[in-house]
Amino acid sequence: MRVSPAMLEYALAATQFTGAGRLIGRRYRGVGSIFIGHSVVLDRRDYLLDELRTGARYLEEIIDRLLAEGTDIVSLDEAIGRLHMTRPRPFACFTFDDGYRDNLTVALQIFQRQRLPFTVFVTTAMIDRTIHHWWSGIAEIVKAHDLVEADETAARYPCATFADKVSTYRELKRAVETSALSPAGLAALFRSYGISLPEIIDRDALSEAELRKLAASPLVEIGAHTTTHPHLRRLAAADALREMQDNKAWLESLLQRPVRHFAYPFGGPQSCGAREAALARRAGFSSAVTTRLGNILPAHREHLTALPRLRLFSEYEDLRLIDFQRSGVLSALLTRFGSPAVTV
Numbered sequence: 112m113r114v115s116p117a118m119l120e121y122a123l124a125a126t127q128f129t130g131a132g133r134l135i136g137r138r139y140r141g142v143g144s145i146f147i148g149h150s151v152v153l154d155r156r157d158y159l160l161d162e163l164r165t166g167a168r169y170l171e172e173i174i175d176r177l178l179a180e181g182t183d184i185v186s187l188d189e190a191i192g193r194l195h196m197t198r199p200r201p202f203a204c205f206t207f208d209d210g211y212r213d214n215l216t217v218a219l220q221i222f223q224r225q226r227l228p229f230t231v232f233v234t235t236a237m238i239d240r241t242i243h244h245w246w247s248g249i250a251e252i253v254k255a256h257d258l259v260e261a262d263e264t265a266a267r268y269p270c271a272t273f274a275d276k277v278s279t280y281r282e283l284k285r286a287v288e289t290s291a292l293s294p295a296g297l298a299a300l301f302r303s304y305g306i307s308l309p310e311i312i313d314r315d316a317l318s319e320a321e322l323r324k325l326a327a328s329p330l331v332e333i334g335a336h337t338t339t340h341p342h343l344r345r346l347a348a349a350d351a352l353r354e355m356q357d358n359k360a361w362l363e364s365l366l367q368r369p370v371r372h373f374a375y376p377f378g379g380p381q382s383c384g385a386r387e388a389a390l391a392r393r394a395g396f397s398s399a400v401t402t403r404l405g406n407i408l409p410a411h412r413e414h415l416t417a418l419p420r421l422r423l424f425s426e427y428e429d430l431r432l433i434d435f436q437r438s439g440v441l442s443a444l445l446t447r448f449g450s451p452a453v454t455v
Contacts, residue, residue, distance in 0.1 A: 139439025141406030143202035232374035263296030334372035378402030410452035
């Protein structure tokens, strides 16, 4: 679900005016939150089309806001421990998926300044350069041209203005995800615009040596994120389990330490459910996180391999979106005021 600034303004005004926000918060705010990010960049303006990029200053503002209000920023292990306390102090965790190089070059410096922990969930294919990083290829094309043509869709996409570029980027991503633009058609698009995915992934992804350097920080926990980054729910159970186990074993061999936590690729209902939560337990993980929006509640102590997370909403960089999610209002709306501990 995309949340527009207009939607945010309406929801915040409605809950503040009626006092409903406080009532909702009692049920949906929970005891803590786990944030999901991916890439952390020095200048967000260089990546305006890419919603996976978070500006460094915005991340710092979120951290400062949390600390100022008395929220502890803790590791996933500490968060799980607090779930078993009667009245735990409020907490937040920061997690970053995939294995972007800037988790080392940018994010680590931010967390080091205040000696705060964070987790990076790493997929093998990101590090060994076998992942098909097509979304970044599309962003490069749209950013550099005023008009984009895709032969397979027989469409001409205007990109003269920033609004046009955002619209075209999302439309082309949707075309790939719905198979309107096939792998062959996508490859042809990249050839026609001189896009090299290997060059892009080599620019963006951690190397093995960099991953070891990141993992050497006492502030950093490395978690698993599968071998090839598939929609696990679309695989046979044995193949889904193998994706988890092989990635875990690869990371443990490379880093010479246990890998206890896992993040489901994509992480929504189409990608993980009750079967995947059971498989994560079978693979030996202490916890597993989804991308379903929600706070962490005491009831999640019984569902540690199906934990929700909150988005950084990098494309807007508006602290009110963080407040909106943490208040529990968004969770209430998404669940239609159902169970606040929906897990799978």
